[in-house]
Amino acid sequence: MTENPGELVPQAVERSLRLVATWPAWDGQPRISDDDRTFTPHKAVRRIADHLVDHLAEVEALLAGVPTQPDEWHASALTSAADLAPFTVDDVREAEQRLSRLGRTFALRYAAVDPAEWDKDRGANWTLRQIAEHLVEVEWYAQQVGDLS
Template sequence: MDLIDEAVAEVLERAQRWLAWNGTPTLYDNNAWTPHKAMRRVTDHLIDHLAEIECRLAGIETLPDHWHGRTVTTHADLAPFTETDLDEARSRLTRLAISYRARLTAVEQEQLDARPNEETWSLREVVEHVAGVTYYARAIDGGRDAPR
């Protein structure tokens, strides 16, 4: 289950370049993107699906999310992205990644691939989906791989 660790590492690598962000949102995929918006979406996505995994493993109903998602750009999203913001994001995202690792390490392989019904992803599929959080960080570069 290294997918989440790898996704978080990519997001944080890209975020280092956001310290030089010029304050103009990038338009990509019919949305305006800023460093704070990308970080908000990454964090929300990780939290949302970690809660889903925890509820499923506990045998309780998951809560639907009510995030405003990528279609909303808040005033806070337009703020400069500072070294402190990067440090906070690093702490937050690495803790979320280790939470995924800790939780999924204790899950049997059969549980990872079990699907409660036809419409529900297996836990492995949820993790593969969550690893797509790199989309939000890539959006600032217009969806392209950023130069190193």
């Protein structure tokens, strides 16, 4: 097991980005997940980023000892017109920059706190370790588009 559970997040992001790198070959046809949600390359990148931002905000609130902000966005239920745009090599580069920075921020944030914080009981909320372990699931969004090489 990784000592710093925050390190799990950039690892999951890196695995997702290996798939993202193949998406300029996307044929423009949305993919439908097993649970009937629509996915495109742009939507998958958006969902990965949104999921990371949501949980980063949660971690910061927990560490500050304040209530977390309620989740009110439509998440993967929404497919916007922007989600349907062609996905280019430039989009890959932008996704690499955005997502790798978000993933790295988790690892750095967790490294900056006393390791006792990682498993501290947060009442009705998950522990920081549980949040990091949950974020391994961001790969699922990338897998919905898949490897298009």
